[in-house]
Amino acid sequence: MSQPGQPASASADSSEVFLTVVVPVYNEAFRIPSALQQILEYLERRPEACEVLVVDDGSTDNTAELVEKVSRATRAVRLLRHPVNSGKGFAVRTGMLNACGEYLLFTDADLSSPMTEADRLLEPLKSGYDVVIGSRALKPEWISPRQPLLREASGRAFNFLARSIASLDFRDTQCGFKAFRRQAAREIFSRQAIRGFAFDVEILYLARKLGYRTLEVPVHWGNDARTKVHPFRDGPRMVADLLRIRWNDWAGKYRSQESEPRA
Known part of the structure; x- marks a missing residue:
């Protein structure tokens, strides 16, 4: 191990x-x-x-x-x-x-996205993209079952804030189904500082900052009611982390790679 x-x-x-x-x-x-x-x-x-x-x-x-x-x-x-x-x-x-x-x-x-959906991410990587992310927003009809209305609304609100604060044009930053070329992953994740659920926004921000070719593709997705993300508990910290991403960039924390992950 x-x-x-x-x-x-x-x-x-x-x-x-x-x-x-x-x-x-x-x-x-x-x-x-x-x-x-x-x-x-x-x-x-x-x-x-x-x-x-x-x-x-x-x-x-x-x-x-x-x-x-x-x-x-x-x-x-x-x-x-x-x-x-x-x-x-x-x-x-x-x-x-x-x-x-x-x-x-x-x-x-x-x-939530079946493993068979991985092909939708891998094919663009093999054709030259560096980062390919799954998206629930591009084809909402592929979501079954759907999230409860409150969770869906809070997710849309966070994605709006993420796009606004981090200047990203992705429709869905939070889908937990993302793929990378190895070199891109090394460069991006070695600079990552956010440990919580907002890390998705940070890695996409870094991908764009480092000039990697990115693509958002639709994937099938099914809601699991046993999710560990809770809007009222995790939402405020996630929004604070969006501001932290901008602060980290302004402070120069993304300029050089950090050490290997620490326990």
Whole structure:
């Protein structure tokens, strides 16, 4: 088992791995076995060598043990662990900086976007794009089931603020289904500072700032009522983090790469 802050383990040779699927998890014991099964079924249908990198963000249940059980059965699954819960953004950062694939994709453990949707992101990457993000906003009719009205309205409000404050033109910054060329991921995530749910906006801001070719594509998506994002609890901090992105840029914190992820 690898530890955060260390290079990717020898269990996966970066010269051979086509795709790494990064899955950040926190207390996901109730669904991680099914999620891994679905991801592995998708990867097994691909002709290339692929891997799954699960980042356990300080879970207090037996999530890590369940992932370890799968990793003992297949070398295609690796596990990184944070000793304490540090935020989804930090977990994704750890995974992306330790991934071995030529292409890197992160997805939520609930698989709101089915793994079969990954092809919609990978094809543009193979044709020359550096960052491709899934979007619920481009084809709302592909959302089933839909979110509750309050959550949908709060999501739209945050996306409006994100576009305004960070000067982004993406219709949906928060869909947890994004893919990167490895070099772009290294440059972007090594500069990432936001650890919470607003990290998506920061990495898109950095992608544009660094001049990477970006594309937003529609994906099928289904609401999971067990989401860990709560508008009233997380909303104020996420808005504050939008302002922090602008401050970080003004203060020059995005000019040079930071060190490998810290636990």
